[in-house]
Amino acid sequence: MLETLANRYTYVLFALLLVVGLYMVVASSNLVKKIIGLNIFQTGLFLFFVTTAFVDGGSSPVIPKEADAGAAFASPLPQVLVLTAIVVGVALTAVALALVIRIYDAYGTLDEKTLREVRTDE
Amino acid sequence: MTELFAAALFVFVLVTALATAALRDVLGVVVVFAAYSLGTALFYAFLLAPDVAMTEAAIGAGVTTLLLLLTLAKTVRPTPDQWLERPNLPALAVFGALFVVLVATVVEFPAVGEPGVMWDNPGVTQYYIENAYEDTGVENAVTAVLAGYRGFDTFGEAVVVFSAGIASLIVLRQVVFTRE
């Protein structure tokens, strides 16, 4: 069992990062910390994709003009998907942070519990 | 020796992620998150994805940290009453269970870096690797796929970034900052 997990260490890290990110989204009362948790969740998924592209003993997908027929390369496709996802993720973070600034402007707090109290008072 | 390095990297990324979750002070969390970003970019570089590592370095560590700092500057930074966050036990129990489920799935995956695995997708990957230079004239297969074979995907990404910029501007235009 332990050896099986050691051979899949990036997948285990993927699971751990997913859980830590989700925990931050749910348990942190500060809105900025929730967004950072979302980012950690994201990087966990990126790690999963990059691992699927990885080939042991291969090289990065920069293919010289005359490549040996037997040379192993990491798959470029998952890496491209992750590149796209990173940029989209930052766009998402930017919108979320803009909303956080707007919430602070309207309610004067970023704490989830205080926000809930203010909302029920209205 | 690569196994030892992978183990050290694993510990570093895990420790930084846990510290990000546990720390109370928001500015401290932003700084620690920057360190976490460094670790993940190193992990991508180790897993033979230099382009992804470069993007994570410039965008993950650079732009995201800057955006978070700008948000903190525009809002309030509560003085931390304690060093660490108080653990939320129900959430810990739920996500501990989720972790167990995820690990039960993970053990069924093929080992890391094993050639000929289920998502190896030999057809497409092999085509890109063999024909990228002839078709596009670029040695870097990632660039060839990003801008050539899957150019429309990248166009869609640009549309998303543009809409996100517009959305942020619309949201921020209504901010009046009455609470200075």
Add this chain to the structure above:
Amino acid sequence: MIPGLSGDLVTQVFLLVATLLMVLAVAVFYRAVKGPTTQDRVLAVNVLGTNTVVVLALLAEGLGEPSLLDIALVYALLNFLMAVAISKFTVERGGVL
């Protein structure tokens, strides 16, 4: 390559040094978590960034991936900018850029 040594041994040494630096990175990270002031944290993250640049350069030789050197360059630049941004934030609130 150093003359008189086999290439394989040199590669192993590079990877060993990279591993030791990663272990030390965890020790440096303790200062980033413990604080107590923001200056301590900024300094710790700056050291971690420099550490990353060195590890990337060692990995480039150890794994035979010269493209990793480009990332090391990007990091060296970014590290400086990040330290300036966070320092400016602590000195004058709101002055990040």
